[in-house]
Amino acid sequence: MDESNGTRLSRRRYLAGGSALLGSALLAGCSGDTGSGTSTTTTSATASTTTSDGSYTVSMSPVGEIEFDEVPTNVFTMYNQYQDMLVALGHEDAINSMFVPEMAGTTMNRYYARLDGVSFDWKGLPNPFDNFSKEFFYSLDSDLHLLGPAWATTQKNWSKSDVEDVAESVGPFFGNFYSGTHAQPPESYRDGYQYYTLWEIFEKVAQVFREQERYEKLQAVHDDLISHIESNLPPKDERPTAVRVTLGDGQFWTYHLNRPGFWLADTRPLAANDAFGSEEWDGLWGSVGYETMAKADPDVILHLWGMTPRYDMANVREQLHSHDVGKTLSAVKNDRVYAQGMRYQGPLMNLFQIEMTAKQLYPEIFGEWPGYTSGQPYPDIPKDEQLFDRDRVASIVTGN
The missing domain is CATH 3.40.50.1980 (Nitrogenase molybdenum iron protein domain)
Known part of the structure; x- marks a missing residue:
């Protein structure tokens, strides 16, 4: 999208909560977080809100409420739960990055081979973990980062202020990494942090992309x-x-x-x-x-x-x-x-x-x-x- 024509997605508004990022290693057991500790705090997904001017808001812990002027078309993704969500919602063309694409993308297509007409073209997508820097995020110029903000602050050369800078200057973060294991997030995000199920996160992503009906049908399956x-x-x-x-x-x-x-x-x-x-x-x-x-x-x-x-x-x-x-x-x-x-x-x-x-x-x-x-x-x-x-x-x- 071209910012000069006035149609670019609204920058993130800090209407509630804070922000941070996400991470991982990979094989054998590696995930990217080695913290222990759990919380019993959980929440249910809630409906998005549309205003009279056509903009809409969707909320998720720990990022709070985010306002969108339109559906994102250039989207940062890392771990393939989010790529799989966008494929499911018919928005895979928006994906601009992917963690270990030759491994994750190939694996996704091994499942999709049994779904007539469904596939994912992952070739050529850059791997964020090869260059997890603010400069990389700026170069992608994403409308949205489907990435839990709390994990980024655990990565080398990243702080909460760095995450907030990218969110304000490039595009909002929208993700919740620690729902994967219910491990404790970094201390600066711990207060009020909520955990979601996979399908609750999927519902919220569907709200961002205005695909609630498709989500509901898959949820029924x-x-x-x-x-x-x-x-x-x-x-x-x-x-x-x-x-x-x-x-x-x-x-x-x-x-x-x-x-x-x-x-x-x-x-x-x-x-x-x-x-x-x-x-x-x-x-x-x-x-x-x-x-x-x-x-x-x-x-x-x-x-x-x-x-x-x-x-x-x-x-x-x-x-x-x-x-x-x-x-x-x-x-x-x-x-x-x-x-x-x-x-x-x-x-x-x-x-x-x-x-x-x-x-x-x-x-x-x-x-x-x-x-x-x-x-x-x-x-x-x-x-x-x-x-x-x-x-x-x-x-x-x-x-x-």
Whole structure:
């Protein structure tokens, strides 16, 4: 958009709350925040407000209320929950950046291959983490930054004043990173910080892009999926024990299954018995060796990042089978080591990852997981074995 013609998106107005940024590392377990501590503060998404002049406001903690003159068309995104949201809302052309695009973009398209007419052209998008500087943000000249402001202040050479400068001079921030794990945000953002579910954040993004109807239709698909799963789960003592891990360098990076936060939006609904559920790590994940894993001996091993280009599941299984302790694990002996997707998941990815996890944990209830072949799209599951309607989702996304 050209600022000279008077149509540019309004700069952020600090009508409520404060501001900050977001962050991450990546593979193995890395997310970008290692802080511990939780809060029980939560909130529900609220409707946007439109004024008589056609402008509208949308609010989110910790950024407060933001006023828009029009729908953003040049949008900074980092983690792919937001790219997935914009694909779902039909606004993927607005995306101007992406964290590790060759990995995240490729993985997204492995899901979209099962949605007729849906795809994401990620090639050529710059990776913000390669140059996380104010100069980079200025060069993109984004109408909107879909990035939690509280994390940026945790990054090198960034402060709250830097975030506020970019928000005022370039475009507003709109995101909530710490809803991913319910970890505590930086102290300057801690007062009144609220946590949201994945689908509550999606609703707010839909309000920004004036796509509430599309959101509501996708939310109905999600609600149906969750209702079907919850009504069919066996009693707790009949559920399998499971772990979510990433294997690397002789150890397992470990993650919880059922804790709060949208990073677990695909495992928490399945309510398996977390073999490390009682463990408290100094950060958002832990690591254990083979002996500790053997002591826990889970029925199921869910290998995070297994559907991304970064891991070949055949190699992962070979490492386990060739290890003196690894080959004794029940999940290894019973061929229940499964590829999982990404914790940075938006709504479309979430539907697939819930279905995948349901079949991996409860094949006798939700149908056998056909397995995932590295480098290939999400498995082509027969229509009568699908847990959500691909045609319904694709028609919502494409607007047909």
